[in-house]
Amino acid sequence: MTGRIGVLGAGGMGSAYAAHLARAGADVVLIGRGSAHIRALQTAPLQVDPPEGEPWRVDVPVAVHAADVAPGSLDVLLLLTKAYDLGEAAATAGHVLAADGVAVPLQNGLGTDALVADVFGEERTLVGTTTVGAALAEPGRITVSASTAAGASRTDLGRMGRGRAPLERGAAVAAALGAAGLSAEAVPQVDTLIWNKLALASMSPVSAVPRVTVATVWNSAEGRDVVQTMAAEVVAVAHAEGVALDRDEALAHARTVWAGTGEHYTSMCTDVRNGRRTELSSMAAAVARLAGTHGVPVPVHTTVLGLLALAGVR
Structure with missing residues (x-):
């Protein structure tokens, strides 16, 4: 069991993860930084537009700012801000993770392990990569790629660099994502x-x-x-x-x-x-x-x- 999952970063990608998790019945909260999009989700469902087929809507619990999340209340924190915002965004959410929780940055590129471990500690950090595709269309609405809509996207997470949390924690996160239609796996060599x-x-x-x-x-x-x-x-x-x-x-x-x-x-x-x-x-x-x-x-x-x-x- 993963417990409560936070998604930090209320752009297209973060919203897509939160939407799929919410639709699957997971205990999830999308954490923003005061944007018009995150405020729109306070009063209306999130609309998800696939390239083909009917749009779908889901109520996504939100926190307008990380300060609105109770200390130690999250068992998992997925970080989906832009890479250049990661360090600052993580610092604002340094209080949200439970003592045995795990933080997983899913941005492209290198150095995410150090930025997240600086805030949450190496034993509470893993590193991930994803092929989920999504974009913010307007406040309250996102588009997702064809592969994501078809359930063919992939998220992998594991230990790398200063991300040294137990891989078993990654397996639990992967299981939660898989149950939400976002295929995922905890892998021993995520660096490759x-x-x-x-x-x-x-x-x-x-x-x-x-x-x-x-x-x-x-x-x-x-x-x-x-x-x-x-x-x-x-x-x-x-x-x-x-x-x-x-x-x-x-x-x-x-x-x-x-x-x-x-x-x-x-x-x-x-x-x-x-x-x-x-x-x-x-x-x-x-x-x-x-x-x-x-x-x-x-x-x-x-x-x-x-x-x-x-x-x-x-």
């Missing part, structure tokens, strides 16, 4: 999955430089060469970190996903196009920093990050 996703995410900064779709990059010989080389650099840095990531499998997986994505803007490219802050610092920039530490050459990372910096992207 996180680095595999970083290799896949090489498309994000590459597409963000010219601000084009995944298909535009992939349908160009030059684009394919750049993004595949950048992904191979990620694998090289993973190996330097001691992560047993298979280069051929990682690149094959990335090629399959990129080829099948089509005319879609990555979330990072969308942020750049809209003049918003990106998660670059915890993704490609974090890989480049580790490459410098290990003396691993990453010329494509250096070039792409330099071009983004020239454009004022952060």
Whole structure:
């Protein structure tokens, strides 16, 4: 049993997790930071729009701010803020977790284990990665990806870095998510999955430089060469970190996903196009920093990050 579950971060992703858990009858609370969306959910159900089929609605218990959650009242805290907001957001919720509870960041990128462990302690922290896709459409309404709507998305969590909570706690969280239609598993080597996703995410900064779709990059010989080389650099840095990531499998997986994505803007490219802050610092920039530490050459990372910096992207 997982007990009471908190979801910190009331954007599209956090709302999707909270909606599925609430619909399954879990004891869940969605924790926001005073947004119009979280306030809308105080008085009306959350509407979830799949790409096909009928929208569905569910009443989601909410806390407008973390301060509204009683101390020690949560057994699980899923953290789904933007990566650059994670440390500050976690600090505001440092009081909510029970003594034997577990906090699980599910953001893309590196360093989430340290930010969460700094607040909750290493023995109450795990690390996760997810393919759930969702976006905030307007206050009170979100859209979810086709795979999430079909129950085909995946969440994996486990011990990594300073995330050293018992894996049994992760298994209980995974069971709760699975019961809510969000396939999940506690895995002993979550680091390989996180680095595999970083290799896949090489498309994000590459597409963000010219601000084009995944298909535009992939349908160009030059684009394919750049993004595949950048992904191979990620694998090289993973190996330097001691992560047993298979280069051929990682690149094959990335090629399959990129080829099948089509005319879609990555979330990072969308942020750049809209003049918003990106998660670059915890993704490609974090890989480049580790490459410098290990003396691993990453010329494509250096070039792409330099071009983004020239454009004022952060």
